[in-house]
Amino acid sequence: MDTKKFDIPADKAEALVEVVRFIGGQNWSPATGGNYSLRLDNFHCLITQSSKDKRNLQTSDLMVCNFNNQALDPTLKPSAETALHTKLYQLDSEIGCVLHTHSVPATVLSRSVSEQVRIHGFEMQKALYGNTSHTETVCVSVFDNNQDIPALAKEVERKWQQGNINQPGLLVRGHGLYAWGRDVFEARRHVEGFEFLFSCLWQERLAGGMLL
Ligand SMILES: CSCCC(=O)C(=O)COP(=O)(O)O
Numbered sequence: 462m463d464t465k466k467f468d469i470p471a472d473k474a475e476a477l478v479e480v481v482r483f484i485g486g487q488n489w490s491p492a493t494g495g496n497y498s499l500r501l502d503n504f505h506c507l508i509t510q511s512s513k514d515k516r517n518l519q520t521s522d523l524m525v526c527n528f529n530n531q532a533l534d535p536t537l538k539p540s541a542e543t544a545l546h547t548k549l550y551q552l553d554s555e556i557g558c559v560l561h562t563h564s565v566p567a568t569v570l571s572r573s574v575s576e577q578v579r580i581h582g583f584e585m586q587k588a589l590y591g592n593t594s595h596t597e598t599v600c601v602s603v604f605d606n607n608q609d610i611p612a613l614a615k616e617v618e619r620k621w622q623q624g625n626i627n628q629p630g631l632l633v634r635g636h637g638l639y640a641w642g643r644d645v646f647e648a649r650r651h652v653e654g655f656e657f658l659f660s661c662l663w664q665e666r667l668a669g670g671m672l673l
């Protein structure tokens with residue numbers, strides 16, 4: 462059992478709550494869907510408690526978990542998807558924040574492809590770290606949904622180690638987007654960029670193809 466006690470840094474907690482409320486306000490996290498975290502050190506993260514209303518999140522709705530997915534305060538219930546967050550922190554020590562949304566565009570798009578969503582020709586691709594031109598193709602990996610989150614996290618680890626996750630986000634089919642960044646601000650930019658791009662792709666589909 463991890464007995465380390467944390468004084469939760471107020472500025473970090475407030476920054477996370479602010480981005481979660483923003484996301485809730487965009488309707489990207491309805492009906493308590495979505496979960497949100499930031500790295501505290503190499504063994505712990507601050508994460509949303511399960512089943513909280515993300516549109517009106519409070520700093521008291523956050524809690525500390527270690528990377529074995531154990532709550533430091535065992536009276537609190539961590540997000541059901543904590544294992545995906547902690548897996549990402551362990552896969553890349555540069556990841557400082559993980560944001561998981563349940564938007565309509567991400568959900569429907571993830572059901573319309575097999576292994577990846579391919580994005581090409583949009584200026585907004587440059588919102589995603591490492592992308593410098595609309596002429597490149599951004600490939601976002603799609604994973605089958607699984608109620609066994611540790612198993613899903615293992616699958617993410619497998620694809621990561623094969624070099625098949627090379628954007629700061631992934632989709633879970635019929636479920637939503639996981640996006641991350643070095644800090645809350647970069648992770649938020651990635652969520653906004655992905656959500657914009659998914660929305661464009663879906664609207665093009667509805668229109669019967671590219672409008673060019
Ligand atoms: C009604 S959303 C179903 C659970 C989910 O996918 C999610 O993102 C929220 O789970 P949490 O335990 O983090 O509230």
Ligand SMILES: [Zn+2]
Binds near residue numbers: 494637
């Ligand atoms: Zn979810």
